[in-house]
Amino acid sequence: MATKFTPLTPPNSSPGKPDLPKEIHAQEFPPALDPIKPRISPVPGITYLYNKVTKYVNGSKIEFNTTPGEEYINIQHGNDLTRLTFFADGNIEIIQEEGNRLDEINGNYDIDVRDNLNLNSDSRLDNQKSYLNKTEGIALHNAARIYLSAGTIRLEGNVIINGSLKITDGISNDGNMDVAGIIDVKGNELPNPEYAPVDPVAAQDEADSFEITYKA
Numbered sequence: 445m446a447t448k449f450t451p452l453t454p455p456n457s458s459p460g461k462p463d464l465p466k467e468i469h470a471q472e473f474p475p476a477l478d479p480i481k482p483r484i485s486p487v488p489g490i491t492y493l494y495n496k497v498t499k500y501v502n503g504s505k506i507e508f509n510t511t512p513g514e515e516y517i518n519i520q521h522g523n524d525l526t527r528l529t530f531f532a533d534g535n536i537e538i539i540q541e542e543g544n545r546l547d548e549i550n551g552n553y554d555i556d557v558r559d560n561l562n563l564n565s566d567s568r569l570d571n572q573k574s575y576l577n578k579t580e581g582i583a584l585h586n587a588a589r590i591y592l593s594a595g596t597i598r599l600e601g602n603v604i605i606n607g608s609l610k611i612t613d614g615i616s617n618d619g620n621m622d623v624a625g626i627i628d629v630k631g632n633e634l635p636n637p638e639y640a641p642v643d644p645v646a647a648q649d650e651a652d653s654f655e656i657t658y659k660a
Contacts (some may be wrong), residue, residue: 476509476516479524480539485531488514 476490494511503522509515513532520527525541547553555561577583610628 476507477518477520477527477529480520480527480541482529482531483537483539485533485535485537488516488531490514 476488476495481487488509489511490509491511491514495507495509497505497507499505500522503524505518505520505522507516507518507520509518515532517530518527519529525543527537527539529537529539531537605625608626608628609623615627
């Protein structure tokens with residue numbers, strides 16, 4: 445029958461010598477996850493002999509903490525700039541105090557988030573051959589200015605502009621335009637005394653039904 449043991453009563457690798465690596469909270473080791481403190485989970489507690497640490501010459505370490513209720517697995521570089529930690533509450537932290545990160549994938553890359561996805565950065569640049577964004581609810585873009593640059597920009601559906609519309613080129617329309625604000629057009633598509641419209645009969649074309657209604 446195998447002998448049961450716990451971290452407090454470990455087996456011996458040789459007579460009278462416990463088979464234990466050096467433990468965190470021994471005199472030469474700092475507290476848990478030091479100096480890269482946890483971001484989303486509380487600092488775990490450690491009971492001596494429940495935390496196994498393998499530490500290397502450059503300071504890199506691998507930790508397995510089995511303190512009841514405080515378990516975590518931690519891989520940390522000796523430069524104290526990066527660590528990967530799995531917490532007992534299910535949280536995972538990948539921390540980079542400095543340096544860049546590259547994810548290179550030769551297949552599909554799927555991210556399935558069942559709650560909120562928050563992205564914070566100083567700037568963002570997207571380069572792709574095609575882009576498709578589907579939103580079931582409302583898509584809100586809030587910025588001081590939004591610039592759209594393309595050979596053709598097509599809007600399908602009703603467009604509501606709660607403000608002034610300034611157009612620096614021509615404007616054409618195959619239907620009605622309902623305006624509640626001001627349209628400032630610096631082109632030749634709206635009626636202009638100095639503009640001579642093309643005779644639709646001479647051009648062998650039918651005139652479009654075009655009406656602009658100004659609301660007070």
